[in-house]
Amino acid sequence: MYTVGRGADKEERRRPLRAPQLLVPNGDGIACIRLLGRLTRLRAVEGPYAVDPSVPLLGKWLTWFADRAEFPGSGLLQAMTRLLAAHWATGQSAAEDSPLASLLAWIDPPGGRTGAQAAREAEDPLPFPPAGTATDVVFDQTLHDLMFRYDEAGDDRGREALGRQIDRELRGQMLPTWELVRRGVDLLRALPEGGHVPERWAYDRRLFAEYATYLEEDGRPQARRDHAVGAARRLARTEVGDGSVRHGAGVRRSPCAAICRYVSLRARRSSARRAPDRRPRSSRWSRRTTATPW
Numbered sequence: 001m002y003t004v005g006r007g008a009d010k011e012e013r014r015r016p017l018r019a020p021q022l023l024v025p026n027g028d029g030i031a032c033i034r035l036l037g038r039l040t041r042l043r044a045v046e047g048p049y050a051v052d053p054s055v056p057l058l059g060k061w062l063t064w065f066a067d068r069a070e071f072p073g074s075g076l077l078q079a080m081t082r083l084l085a086a087h088w089a090t091g092q093s094a095a096e097d098s099p100l101a102s103l104l105a106w107i108d109p110p111g112g113r114t115g116a117q118a119a120r121e122a123e124d125p126l127p128f129p130p131a132g133t134a135t136d137v138v139f140d141q142t143l144h145d146l147m148f149r150y151d152e153a154g155d156d157r158g159r160e161a162l163g164r165q166i167d168r169e170l171r172g173q174m175l176p177t178w179e180l181v182r183r184g185v186d187l188l189r190a191l192p193e194g195g196h197v198p199e200r201w202a203y204d205r206r207l208f209a210e211y212a213t214y215l216e217e218d219g220r221p222q223a224r225r226d227h228a229v230g231a232a233r234r235l236a237r238t239e240v241g242d243g244s245v246r247h248g249a250g251v252r253r254s255p256c257a258a259i260c261r262y263v264s265l266r267a268r269r270s271s272a273r274r275a276p277d278r279r280p281r282s283s284r285w286s287r288r289t290t291a292t293p294w
Contacts, residue, residue, distance in 0.1 A: 150166065
């Protein structure tokens with residue numbers, strides 16, 4: 001249980017015991033989730049190009065998870081390469097550590113091989129296909145030919161056979177990455193737990209429950225770009241999260257929170273003073289100026 005609001009508006013809410021945690025192979029996977037959420041959350045459910053209501057709902061959730069990945073200490077969406085690089089150092093550059101296969105080869109090489117030897121073998125795209133979002137050009141051409149043959153098949157029996165072949169090709173490309181991610185999870189679970197992990201995960205579960213409640217009560221999708229007040233709030237939440245990571249689980253007061261309140265107050269005053277048929281004057285050329293509290 002946790003409490004939100006103050007005074008007469010105070011309300012007690014239940015924090016869920018579990019919440020989903022998304023793991024992607026690398027940082028490009030987070031960018032792909034953000035792009036997929038942006039492409040789907042604003043799709044219309046009515047009209048000539050209507051989609052199933054689950055499509056924009058999926059886009060809202062993917063966008064929310066991608067946004068949470070920007071906040072320090074959040075564990076809702078994580079890239080495996082970033083998690084491993086935070087605990088192990090290799091003899092490679094940061095760009096060479098971006099492929100999950102070579103990074104794991106340095107950290108946990110097979111028996112009888114050094115990290116450099118194992119990383120060199122992990123560059124072969126046949127046993128270790130690219131983890132995404134870029135793919136192997138040979139596989140791309142193979143998949144293109146199979147899909148073309150599937151569309152041109154004249155009977156259901158031929159389509160079923162080609163469909164099974166497409167499934168085998170996709171499985172061969174994705175299964176090695178899946179096994180690498182599971183291998184990385186096993187390595188991370190062998191490490192001692194951080195001192196404030198339970199508190200941070202409890203906060204993530206709270207945010208997950210609040211967004212689920214928001215979707216049930218309101219459900220409006222995220223805007224394409226943050227407005228001034230929203231951007232200030234995001235900056236304040238990011239700095240508060242960074243402070244909680246550096247100085248423990250306790251949340252310290254952020255100067256960005258004051259900026260957020262100031263921007264919100266100025267926006268409300270500006271909209272109240274602005275006449276509907278009159279263009280607001282710029283404060284740069286106005287005789288009366290207001291001192292900004294910086």
